[in-house]
Amino acid sequence: MKKSLTILLMVLIISASIVFAAGSAEQAPQKSDVTIRVLAGSIPWTDFIKTKLPEFTAATGIKVELEAYPEDVLRNKAVVELTARSKDFDVYTTSPPQEMLMFANNSWSTKLDSFIAASPEYDINDFMPGAIAGSRTNGETHSIPLFTERPVLYYRADIFAAKGLKPPKTFAEMEALAAQLHDPANKFYGFVERGAGNAAVTQFVTFLRGYGADYQSADYKTATINTPQALTAFRYYGEMLRKYGPPGVLSMNWGETSNIFTEGLAAMRIDNDSQYGRAVDKTKSAVWDKVEFAVVPDGPAGLSVCNVAPWALMIPSFSTRKDAAWAFIKWATSKEMALLAMQAGQFGARQSAWNNPAATENLPASLVQAVKDSMGAKYSIERPVTIQVGKSRDIIGTVIQAAIQGVSDAELKAIADKANADFQKILDEDYKK
Amino acid sequence: MHMLTSERRSKYYFVLPALVFVGIMVIIPVAYTLLLSFTKWSMAGKPTIVFLRNYLAMFSDSRFLNALYRTILFSAAALFFEVVLGTAIALFLNRDFIGKPLVKTLFLLPMVATPVSIGLVWMLIYEPTFGIANTLLGLIGMKNLPLWLGSPDTALTALAIIDIWQWTPMISLIVMAGLAALPTEPIESAHVDGAKAYQILARITLPMITPTVVVASLLRLIDALKTFDIIYATTGGGPTFSSETLNVLAFINAFQYFDLGYASAMLVVFFILVLLLSLSLGRLRSRVRIDF
Numbered sequence: 264m265k266k267s268l269t270i271l272l273m274v275l276i277i278s279a280s281i282v283f284a285a286g287s288a289e290q291a292p293q294k295s296d297v298t299i300r301v302l303a304g305s306i307p308w309t310d311f312i313k314t315k316l317p318e319f320t321a322a323t324g325i326k327v328e329l330e331a332y333p334e335d336v337l338r339n340k341a342v343v344e345l346t347a348r349s350k351d352f353d354v355y356t357t358s359p360p361q362e363m364l365m366f367a368n369n370s371w372s373t374k375l376d377s378f379i380a381a382s383p384e385y386d387i388n389d390f391m392p393g394a395i396a397g398s399r400t401n402g403e404t405h406s407i408p409l410f411t412e413r414p415v416l417y418y419r420a421d422i423f424a425a426k427g428l429k430p431p432k433t434f435a436e437m438e439a440l441a442a443q444l445h446d447p448a449n450k451f452y453g454f455v456e457r458g459a460g461n462a463a464v465t466q467f468v469t470f471l472r473g474y475g476a477d478y479q480s481a482d483y484k485t486a487t488i489n490t491p492q493a494l495t496a497f498r499y500y501g502e503m504l505r506k507y508g509p510p511g512v513l514s515m516n517w518g519e520t521s522n523i524f525t526e527g528l529a530a531m532r533i534d535n536d537s538q539y540g541r542a543v544d545k546t547k548s549a550v551w552d553k554v555e556f557a558v559v560p561d562g563p564a565g566l567s568v569c570n571v572a573p574w575a576l577m578i579p580s581f582s583t584r585k586d587a588a589w590a591f592i593k594w595a596t597s598k599e600m601a602l603l604a605m606q607a608g609q610f611g612a613r614q615s616a617w618n619n620p621a622a623t624e625n626l627p628a629s630l631v632q633a634v635k636d637s638m639g640a641k642y643s644i645e646r647p648v649t650i651q652v653g654k655s656r657d658i659i660g661t662v663i664q665a666a667i668q669g670v671s672d673a674e675l676k677a678i679a680d681k682a683n684a685d686f687q688k689i690l691d692e693d694y695k696k
Numbered sequence: 697m698h699m700l701t702s703e704r705r706s707k708y709y710f711v712l713p714a715l716v717f718v719g720i721m722v723i724i725p726v727a728y729t730l731l732l733s734f735t736k737w738s739m740a741g742k743p744t745i746v747f748l749r750n751y752l753a754m755f756s757d758s759r760f761l762n763a764l765y766r767t768i769l770f771s772a773a774a775l776f777f778e779v780v781l782g783t784a785i786a787l788f789l790n791r792d793f794i795g796k797p798l799v800k801t802l803f804l805l806p807m808v809a810t811p812v813s814i815g816l817v818w819m820l821i822y823e824p825t826f827g828i829a830n831t832l833l834g835l836i837g838m839k840n841l842p843l844w845l846g847s848p849d850t851a852l853t854a855l856a857i858i859d860i861w862q863w864t865p866m867i868s869l870i871v872m873a874g875l876a877a878l879p880t881e882p883i884e885s886a887h888v889d890g891a892k893a894y895q896i897l898a899r900i901t902l903p904m905i906t907p908t909v910v911v912a913s914l915l916r917l918i919d920a921l922k923t924f925d926i927i928y929a930t931t932g933g934g935p936t937f938s939s940e941t942l943n944v945l946a947f948i949n950a951f952q953y954f955d956l957g958y959a960s961a962m963l964v965v966f967f968i969l970v971l972l973l974s975l976s977l978g979r980l981r982s983r984v985r986i987d988f
Binding site: 266267270271274277278339342346365368369371450458459460509510511512513514515523526528651653654657661664665668 | 702705706709710712713716739740741823824825826841843844845846847848851931934935936937948951952953954955
């Protein structure tokens with residue numbers, strides 16, 4: 264009896280000590296100064312701000328723990344921490360087009376209007392109207408945009424010059440040019456764009472709107488992706504990639520299309536201007552001195568690009584250090600920082616930065632012109648406006664991929680009708696509140 | 697007598713921590729998933745109970761049914777080739793030849809590499825324009841080069857090839873262990889009786905290692921059904937959902953669509969599927985007994 268009791272006690276003590284040892288390793292001594300924890304995406308802006316953090320700490324005494332993750336990891340991590348109501352999560356680089364409605368709905372983001380009102384020198388009105396509108400819902404500001412981006416046309420100026428061609432001004436012209444320059448026997452493709460369903464949606468929308476269609480009605484409650492104009496847009500996008508695109512385009516996101524272009528395998532590419540760095544980098548691009556930029560051509564309905572602020576700074580509502588978090592955001596998005604960011608290649612969200620010639624002197628001239636030509640577009644959101652954005656994009660992506668595969672008109676209409684019905688179901692769910 | 701009783705009891709005490717661990721780490725999460733499957737929850741706020749609605753929606757969802765079909769197809773095809781190739785290679789490696797340790801080591805390497813890095817490297821191999829797969833096929837004169845992961849027709853096959861490349865060594869390893877444990881008398885007496893090599897293989901060796909092969913298949917089947925990393929790291933289920941298996945679809949529903957109740961329901965059905973398949977394969981094993 265004694266022996267078995269001793270053994271039982273021994274076993275329990277060993278097990279308990281293993282468990283407690285693992286637990287106590289987590290407890291580190293608390294810092295006495297204010298330290299904020301920032302979760303950011305692995306984007307060029309984060310690399311830029313990291314170099315400036317010592318200045319912030321020197322000026323305010325607030326220490327910053329910056330953690331950077333690739334985008335999908337970041338989004339998952341943020342949702343987990345917000346669900347767990349983590350008090351240790353102070354600033355987050357959110358994606359307003361993707362997350363704002365869901366976060367606002369869940370009360371996960373702090374409303375910033377009182378902070379903004381208390382800092383008049385911050386000059387909120389200096390932000391581009393389209394950019395700041397993307398961070399607002401119900402008249403309340405949920406985040407501050409970091410930079411803006413819009414699709415531009417990347418093209419091989421050397422080939423165009425050799426054949427006496429000019430960048431296209433309309434969709435029809437672009438198709439003609441793609442046909443003319445397409446040379447698959449020599450592994451040279453007329454046009455490359457994203458073909459992976461979900462990822463392609465935010466690029467396809469330029470063509471959707473260029474033909475006068477859109478994802479949804481003006482009040483956002485009715486799905487409109489199976490209208491005749493929408494079908495024309497799907498067909499145009501699908502044919503451009505099927506006839507003049509590289510093989511395997513169906514699984515291409517922007518990274519892959521960028522590789523195709525920088526390897527010198529494509530005549531034209533459309534994607535966001537923020538990726539220009541890879542194309543003009545001597546060490547990364549085979550065509551760094553041969554690429555020029557132009558504004559995306561017009562569709563029958565006119566200029567349809569979208570000036571969107573894809574990343575913004577947000578304060579999670581469970582943070583216990585909101586004043587310090589706001590101090591960081593105020594500093595990181597101030598006029599001075601916006602100008603420095605512009606010079607480092609981040610396209611600012613502040614008009615003062617854009618209007619300053621010192622900001623754009625390091626950027627390729629044709630790129631600056633392309634962006635200026637795109638400013639007049641009226642759109643500021645390039646994704647479906649709803650809570651379940653990811654699912655909606657998957658649904659719309661199926662129609663894009665069917666078009667790229669070259670299905671018949673009847674089949675494309677059937678697929679678009681089904682996608683529209685599924686998308687409508689999502690809108691009904693999300694807007695019934 | 698007194699010693700025996702306490703010894704009998706002490707063995708339970710030593711097993712206790714492991715049982716508690718399994719209880720906490722396995723039974724509780726499975727039970728929680730089962731409970732979640734009767735709710736609708738997006739991680740914000742409280743779950744709302746919807747009873748069997750998730751299950752009913754699932755069986756009328758063509759995306760789910762297609763994923764189910766693809767999971768079974770992928771696992772069956774990969775398993776078949778892995779077992780046939782694995783057994784053949786094990787039989788080959790069972791004899792001695794020059795450089796055997798080196799060959800054996802190299803052969804086992806795919807099994808120990810991390811799945812995500814395998815996925816990324818194979819994505820480069822499979823790249824339709826400048827990957828080495830198509831470059832080599834082009835060199836031997838093939839004209840219509842496949843798009844591998846870039847086409848809905850070939851994506852699942854391409855993934856099956858990666859899986860076969862990665863896990864055939866595991867089957868071989870298990871079968872090699874089985875071969876090493878075989879008694880040598882039946883084979884020696886067969887030699888003495890004048891049996892040819894293929895007769896010994898077909899009539900003696902293969903039947904004797906069948907139980908081992910069945911065990912290896914069972915282990916591999918359970919993992920093949922659950923394959924996630926190579927699929928998510930390469931195609932993410934695309935293009936056009938053509939490589940989406942149940943595990944990937946459940947993940948997408950949980951962490952991209954934030955529909956955890958629906959994802960949990962899918963996983964409960966998946967769990968039952970894996971359980972049924974393993975039980976039936978286990979039954980097969982007990983049927984296959986060699987008496988000689």
